[in-house]
Amino acid sequence: MKKLKMTINARDKISHINREIYGNFTEHLGRCIYNGIYVGEDSDIPNTRGIRNDIVEAFKEIGMPVLRWPGGCFADEYHWRDGIGEKSQRPKMINTNWGGVTEDNSFGTHEFFDLCEQVGCEPYIAGNVGSGTVEELSKWVEYMTSDSICPMADERRKNGREKAWKLKYLGIGNENWGCGGNMTPEYYVSLYKQFRSFCKNHSGNELYPIACGPNSSDYNWTEVMMKNLKSQYQWQAKGLALHFYSIPDWNNKGKATEFDEDEYYRLLGTVYFTDELLTRHTEVMNRYDPDCEVALIVDEWGNWFDVEDGTNPGFLFQQNAMRDAITAAISLNTFNAHSGRVKMANIAQAVNVLQSVILTEGEALVKTPTFYVFKLFKGHQEGELVYSHIENEKISSYNVPAVSQSVSVKDNVMTVTLSNCSLNEDYEIETDILGFDAKQAEAQIINAEVHAFNDFNKQEQVTAKPYEVKVEGGKLKLTLPACSVVAVTLK
Ligand code: AHR
Numbered sequence: 001m002k003k004l005k006m007t008i009n010a011r012d013k014i015s016h017i018n019r020e021i022y023g024n025f026t027e028h029l030g031r032c033i034y035n036g037i038y039v040g041e042d043s044d045i046p047n048t049r050g051i052r053n054d055i056v057e058a059f060k061e062i063g064m065p066v067l068r069w070p071g072g073c074f075a076d077e078y079h080w081r082d083g084i085g086e087k088s089q090r091p092k093m094i095n096t097n098w099g100g101v102t103e104d105n106s107f108g109t110h111e112f113f114d115l116c117e118q119v120g121c122e123p124y125i126a127g128n129v130g131s132g133t134v135e136e137l138s139k140w141v142e143y144m145t146s147d148s149i150c151p152m153a154d155e156r157r158k159n160g161r162e163k164a165w166k167l168k169y170l171g172i173g174n175e176n177w178g179c180g181g182n183m184t185p186e187y188y189v190s191l192y193k194q195f196r197s198f199c200k201n202h203s204g205n206e207l208y209p210i211a212c213g214p215n216s217s218d219y220n221w222t223e224v225m226m227k228n229l230k231s232q233y234q235w236q237a238k239g240l241a242l243h244f245y246s247i248p249d250w251n252n253k254g255k256a257t258e259f260d261e262d263e264y265y266r267l268l269g270t271v272y273f274t275d276e277l278l279t280r281h282t283e284v285m286n287r288y289d290p291d292c293e294v295a296l297i298v299d300e301w302g303n304w305f306d307v308e309d310g311t312n313p314g315f316l317f318q319q320n321a322m323r324d325a326i327t328a329a330i331s332l333n334t335f336n337a338h339s340g341r342v343k344m345a346n347i348a349q350a351v352n353v354l355q356s357v358i359l360t361e362g363e364a365l366v367k368t369p370t371f372y373v374f375k376l377f378k379g380h381q382e383g384e385l386v387y388s389h390i391e392n393e394k395i396s397s398y399n400v401p402a403v404s405q406s407v408s409v410k411d412n413v414m415t416v417t418l419s420n421c422s423l424n425e426d427y428e429i430e431t432d433i434l435g436f437d438a439k440q441a442e443a444q445i446i447n448a449e450v451h452a453f454n455d456f457n458k459q460e461q462v463t464a465k466p467y468e469v470k471v472e473g474g475k476l477k478l479t480l481p482a483c484s485v486v487a488v489t490l491k
Contacts, residue, residue, distance in 0.1 A: 001426050001427065001428050001479070002393075002425060002426075002427050002428070003427070003428045003429075003430065004390055004391055004392065004393070004402075004403060004427050004428070004429050004430075005390070005391045005429075005430055005431075005432075006388065006389065006390045006391075006405065006429050006430070006431040006432075006476075007387075007388065007389050007431065007432050007434070008386065008387065008388045008407050008414075008416070008431060008432070008433045008434065008436070008476075009386060009387040009388075009434040009435055010386045010407075010409055010414065010433070010434065010435035010436035011386075011434065011435035012386055012387035012435075013384045013385070013386055013409075014339075014340065014384075014385045014386060014387060015339045015340035015384075015385050016339060016382070016383075016384055016385070017336050017339045017380050017381065017382065017383050017384070017385055017408055018339065018343045018344060018382070019063070019065040019066075019381035019382050020065050020066045020122070020343060020344035020345070021332070021335045021336065021339060021342065021343070021344060021345045021380075021381075022062070022063065022064070022065055022332070022345075022374060022377065022378070022380075022381055023064070023065055023066035023067065023068065023121075023124070023299075023344055023345060023346040023347075024059075024064055024066070024067055024068070024346055024347055024349070024350040024357065025067070025068040025069075025072070025299060025300055025346035025347065025348045025349050025350065026067055026068065026069045026070075026349055026350045026351070027069070027070060027071040027072035027073075027074050027075075027098075027348075027349055027353065028070050028071060028072075028074045028078070028095060028098070028103060028107075029071070029072060029074060029095075029097070029098040029315070029316060029349065029353050030098060030099065030312065030314070030315025030316055030317055030352060030353050031315060031317065031351070031352040031353070031360070032349050032350065032351050032352050032353045033070075033107050034106075034107065035352075035360070036052075036055075036351040036352045036353075036358075036360055037051060037052060037055050037107075037115065037350070037351055038050050038051055038052075038106070038107045038111065038115075039051075039052055040106065044363070045362075045363050048118060049111070049114055050106075050107075050111065051111070051114060051115050051118060052360075052365075054365050055351065055358060055360075055365070056115070056118045056119055058357070058358050058365070058367060058371070059119045059121070059350070059358075060119060060120065061375060062357065062371060062374040062375050062378065063374075063378045063381060064119055064121045064350075064374075065121055065122060065381065066121055066122040066123075066124050066169065066344060066346070067115070067116055067119070067121050067122075067123060067124060067346075067350065068124040068126060068169075068171070068299055068346045069112050069123070069124070069125065069126065070112070070125075070126065071097075071126055071174055072097075072126070072174060072300075072348075072349075073097040073098075073174065073175065073178075073179035073180070074095065074097055074098065075126035075127065075128055075171070075173075075174045075180075076128050076129060076130030076131055076132070076173065076174055076175075076176075076179065076180040076181065077093075077095075077096065077097065077128070077130070077131055078128050078132075079093075079128065079132065079136065080108070080109055080128075080136070080140045080143070081136075082105045082108070083105040083107070083108020083109055083111075084108050084109055084110065084143075084155075084156075084159050085159055087105075087106050090104065090105040090106065090108070091105065092104050092105065093105070097179060097314075098314045098315065098316075099312050099313075099314025099315055100314065101314075109140075109143070109144065110159065110160065110161060112125075113144075113161075113165045122168055122169060123165070123167055123168075123169070124168075124169035124170075124171065124210075124299075124344075124346070125140075125144070125167060125169065125170055125171065126171035126173075126174050127140065127141075127170060127171060127172050127173065127195070127199075128173075129172055129173030129174075129176060129180060129181065129188075129191060129192070129195055129212075130173060130174075130176060130179070130180040130181035131181075134194055134195050134198050135198075137172070137195055137198070137199060138198040138199055138200070139152050141167070141170065141199045141200065141202070141207070142200070142202060143155065143156050144156075144164065144165050144167050145164050145165065145166070145167050145201075145202045145203060145205040145207075146164055146202035146203050147163065147164045147202070147203035148202065148203060164202070164203055164205065166205055167205060167207065168206065168207065168208045169208050169210060169239075169344070170199060170207045170208065170209050170210065171210045171212075171241060171299065172192055172195050172196055172199070172209055172210065172211055172212070172237075173188070173191075173192065173195075173211075173212045174212060174241075175212060175215065175243060176188045176191075176212040177212070177214075177215050177218070177221060178215065180212065185220065185221045185224035185225055186224055186228075188212060189211070189224060189225055189228040189229065190228075192211050192212070192229075192236070192237070193228075193229075193231060193236050196209050196211075196236050196237065208238045208239065209236070209237050209238055209239070210237060210238065210239035210240070210241050210297055210299070211225060211229065211236075211237040211239070211240050211241065212240075212241055213225065213240035213241040213242045213243070213281075213296070213297070214240075214242055214243075214281065215243055216242075216243070216244050216245075216277065217277055217280070219280055219281065219284055222240065222281050222284045222285065223284050225237075225240055226240075226284060226285055226287070226288035226289065226294070227288065229294065230288075235289070235293050235294050237294055238293070238294060238295060239294065239295045239296070239297040239343065239344065240285070240294055240295070240296055240297065241297045241298075241299045241300075242277075242281060242296055242297070242298050242299075243298075243299070243300040243301070244274060244277060244298065244300075244301050245300070245301065245302060245303070245304040245348070245354075246267060246270045246271045246274075246301075246302065246303050246304070246327060247270070247303075247304045248263075248266045248267055248269070248270045253304060253305050253306045254305055254306060255305055255306055255308075255318075256303075256305040256306075256308070256318040256319040256320060256321055256323075256324070256453075257319045257321045257451055257453050258451070259323070259451070261396075261423060262397075264323060264423065264450060265395070265396035265397065265398045265400060266398055267303070267323070267327065268326070268327065268330070268396075268398065268400045268421055269398035269399070269400055271303075271327045271330050271331060272330060272334075272400050272401065274301075274330075274331055274334045274335075275334050275337070275338075278296065278298075278334065278335075278338040278341070278342060279338075281296055282296065282338065282340075282341045285341060286341075292340060292341055295341065295342065295343035295344065296338070296341045296342045296343070297342075297343060297344045297345070298335065298342060298344070298345040298346070299344065299345070299346045300346060300348045301331060301345060301346070301347060301348060302328075302331075302347045302348045302349075302354050302355030303318075303323075303324055303327055303354070303355045304316075304318075304354055304355075305318045306318070315352075315353070316353045316354050317352055317353065318354060318355070318356075319359070319453050320355060320356060320359065320368035320369055320370050320453060320454075321369060321450065321451050321452060321453040321462075322369050322446075322448040322449065322450045322451065322452045322453070322462050322483060323450050323451070324355055324368065324369050324370045325369035325370060325372065325373050325419075325446050325462065325485050326419055326421050326450070326483065326485065328347070328355070328369075328370045328373040328374070329373050329377070329404060329417065329418075329419035329485040330404045330419060330421070331345075332345075332373065332374075332377050332380075332406075332417070333404045333405060333406040333417060333419070334404070336380055336385055336406040336408065337385070337406060339385055347370070347374075355370055356368055356370065357370050357371040357374055358371060359454075359456075361456045364456040364457050366454045366455065366456055367454065367460070367463075368453070368454060368462075369446060369448075369452075369453065369454070369462040372446050372462065372463055372464040372485075373446065373485055375464060376417065376444050376446065376464055376485060376486075376487035377415075377417055377487065379408070379410070379413065379415030379487065379489055380406065380408045380415050380417065382410055383408030383409055383410035383415060384408055384409050384410065385406065385407070385408050386407050386408060386409055386414075386435075387407075388405055388406065388407040388416075390403050390405055390429070395421070395422050395425070400421060401421070402420065402421055402422050402425065402427065403418060403419065403420055403421070403427060403429070403480065404418070404419050404421070405417065405418045405419075409436065412491070413489060413490070413491055414433075414436055414438065414489070414490040414491075415487065415488070415489055415490075416431075416476070416487070416488040416490065417485070417486070417487045417488075418480055418485070418486045418487075418488075419484070419485045419486075420480040420481065420482060420483065420484050420485075420486075421483070422482050422483070423450055423482055423483055424482050425482055426479055426480065426481050426482055427479070427480045428477070428478075428479050428480075429476075429477070429478050429479075429480055430475060430476075430477050431475060431476040431477070432474065432475060433474050433475065433476060433490070434474075436490070437474075438471045438474065438476065438490040438491070439471070439491060440471065440490070440491045441469050441470065441471040441476060441488055441489070441490050441491075442466075442488070442489045443466070443467040443468070443469045443478065443486055443487065443488040443489070444464045444465065444466060444467055444486070444487050445464070445465055445466075445467035445481075445484055445485070445486045446462060446463070446464050446465075446484060446485040446486075447465075447481050447483065447484035447485075448461055448462045448483070449483070450483050467486060469486075469488055471490060476488065476490065
């Protein structure tokens with residue numbers, strides 16, 4: 001077995017890991033909301049006001065900190081007034097982006113906040129810029145957050161919600177370089193500032209406005225935004241939203257559970273590119289904002305494969321294999337590494353769409369390999385990232401690092417997360433720990449054949465299990481089996 005040496009220095013604190021890095025994204029797309037999260041009050045599936053109880057429990061299990069809604073491309077076609085009031089009276093619309101299905105608007109603002117309250121997570125609203133108006137978004141913010149006597153708050157009260165909700169995260173548009181209006185950055189940044197000016201802080205609520213950021217490596221978009229986002233000496237946004245999907249070949253995305261070794265390592269190469277992407281966008285942002293007042297928000301990320309056979313191509317339903325666990329671990333370790341600038345990330349999407357943490361089929365619910373990675377990485381939320389280094393090796397023709405890692409400390413507990421991407425090499429990792437007196441270690445592992453996945457009504461193939469590791473005389477020793485993700489908690 002090969003040996004790799006790792007060093008941790010807990011005295012070297014690098015940045016704070018916001019819990020929002022472990023966020024999720026939900027859209028009116030396929031079976032994410034309808035027949036996924038929301039089944040309606042009359043469903044036989046146990047629910048609370050239409051929201052599936054097992055999904056709420058699963059979201060709580062991974063400590064889901066924030067949920068983005070209602071899109072995605074759908075956000076720039078969504079008119080919030082269609083989704084309030086008596087359900088039978090709500091207008092129907094065509095979801096032109098996603099399969100041309102009828103949207104009955106039975107899941108709207110009240111239902112979304114109810115979901116967030118049941119889960120105990122922060123709501124993140126994506127507002128309509130592409131086909132909406134300044135007035136429409138301004139009134140939505142007032143509807144959600146004002147406790148005054150004013151038309152919007154009165155209407156909310158009439159619709160059954162007396163107290164205003166707290167809303168921090170407000171996205172102003174989605175992918176406005178694409179489905180959100182095909183705009184240039186110069187045009188969008190002016191529009192952004194106009195919309196932002198009329199989204200007010202009501203009744204003590206403080207918005208954290210987020211501007212549409214770049215598509216993957218469009219560094220020019222970041223440049224133009226950062227050059228123009230300041231007015232009256234103040235940043236007009238607190239976040240800039242980057243979207244990055246791991247897709248090595250747009251014309252041939254491949255299947256979630258059927259792939260060969262070459263496709264596997266090629267995908268990993270794309271996932272590891274996240275590090276370069278964040279580094280370069282951060283470099284641009286640092287030039288304009290050295291004090292990190294504007295965060296990079298990765299509010300859509302994950303693997304995007306071809307849909308499962310026999311499913312609607314517009315619904316983006318894909319299975320989730322052990323490979324997804326490996327790539328999720330690499331991505332989350334990378335976000336931790338960039339947590340000085342990256343303050344939120346939202347995997348796409350929470351349920352039944354793309355790289356989901358949950359899949360459903362009727363009453364059946366599956367916790368995916370990606371779900372277990374989020375569960376194992378929970379200890380990093382609100383931790384302090386500390387220095388760690390592995391004398392790594394590069395593997396495959398795509399030259400990817402064999403092991404990815406990150407280490408944080410919170411309340412005198414150290415969390416170490418590692419993934420071994422190699423399909424055939426186990427590694428013995430010996431770690432010197434400086435500045436932290438580790439006496440006890442507990443660990444969990446996710447380890448399965450790379451194609452393994454969890455299927456409906458079958459025993460789980462990929463799950464988290466307790467794992468034995470040793471800590472002695474300031475050294476942590478463990479074996480990292482091929483194709484595995486491990487989280488160690490040290491006290
Ligand atoms: O997550 C699916 C889609 O991907 C979103 O609607 C859009 O923002 C992105 O292109």
